[in-house]
Amino acid sequence: MIKxxxxxxxxxxxxxxxxxxxxxxxDWHDFLNVENVKGISKEKKYYYDRKIKEAQNALLKEELSYxxxxxxxxxxxxxxxxxKDECGFLDIEIDSYGKTILVGISDYYNANFFVKGSNLEKxxxxxxxxxYKLIITFNGSSFxxxxxxxxxxxxxxxxxxxxxxxCVNLGLKGGLKEVEKILDIKRPQHLNGxxxxxxxAFHASGDKEWLDLLIAYNxxxxxxxxxxxxxxxxxxxxxxxx
Numbered sequence: 001m002i003k004x005x006x007x008x009x010x011x012x013x014x015x016x017x018x019x020x021x022x023x024x025x026x027d028w029h030d031f032l033n034v035e036n037v038k039g040i041s042k043e044k045k046y047y048y049d050r051k052i053k054e055a056q057n058a059l060l061k062e063e064l065s066y067x068x069x070x071x072x073x074x075x076x077x078x079x080x081x082x083x084k085d086e087c088g089f090l091d092i093e094i095d096s097y098g099k100t101i102l103v104g105i106s107d108y109y110n111a112n113f114f115v116k117g118s119n120l121e122k123x124x125x126x127x128x129x130x131x132y133k134l135i136i137t138f139n140g141s142s143f144x145x146x147x148x149x150x151x152x153x154x155x156x157x158x159x160x161x162x163x164x165x166x167c168v169n170l171g172l173k174g175g176l177k178e179v180e181k182i183l184d185i186k187r188p189q190h191l192n193g194x195x196x197x198x199x200x201a202f203h204a205s206g207d208k209e210w211l212d213l214l215i216a217y218n219x220x221x222x223x224x225x226x227x228x229x230x231x232x233x234x235x236x237x238x239x240x241x242x
Contacts, residue, residue: 001078003027008070009048028052064133064159074169076161080233088132091221092144093195100151101199104218113215122152136229138176139164166232185227191220
């Protein structure tokens with residue numbers, strides 16, 4: 001979808017982007033190979049040509065930060081399809097004091113979990129995060145990422161898609177669990193508990209079963225992020241095509 005996008009260009013709105021598509025100009029290649037675009041002056045067309053070539057170069061080098069700077073926040077979903085094999089879905093759990101006790105990060109193949117008292121350390125997290133081109137969270141802009149930055153001193157410069165903002169834009173309001181219900185995403189009954197209580201039980205008893213249950217809970221969150229991302233991408237694409 002990113003190669004079909006013109007909204008990152010200066011003064012190109014959703015409406016103007018649709019007008020470009022209606023002229024049979026469906027992607028960057030089409031735009032560069034036509035002499036005139038209705039509604040765009042020759043001077044502006046020349047300027048946009050240069051900017052599109054700049055974007056092509058950024059995409060070739062996988063410089064996602066370029067597009068994060070250029071795209072409106074509610075349009076960052078357009079990057080997903082091109083980079084989905086290099087996405088990291090991230091979710092954290094906190095204790096009753098607001099401290100991070102578990103971080104789960106997953107691509108479409110493997111999930112890794114980092115637990116307080118075991119492997120939840122700055123260097124380990126930085127190494128894990130460096131594997132990904134794009135991080136996807138639910139409300140991570142306000143919660144997960146600030147927590148990690150403050151508690152561990154992490155510098156997270158990886159481009160980020162926050163699903164909460166994209167869901168609100170589609171009329172899906174509430175937290176992750178509320179959005180799951182709206183979309184009829186089912187989770188096992190035993191993974192509907194409170195992660196704070198699970199951590200308390202593990203901390204008090206030392207029984208690994210409680211920790212395993214907490215990790216399973218976090219993993220379910222991550223898996224549901226993937227389902228929500230796919231839904232958001234599909235719905236936004238349908239809106240554009242409609």
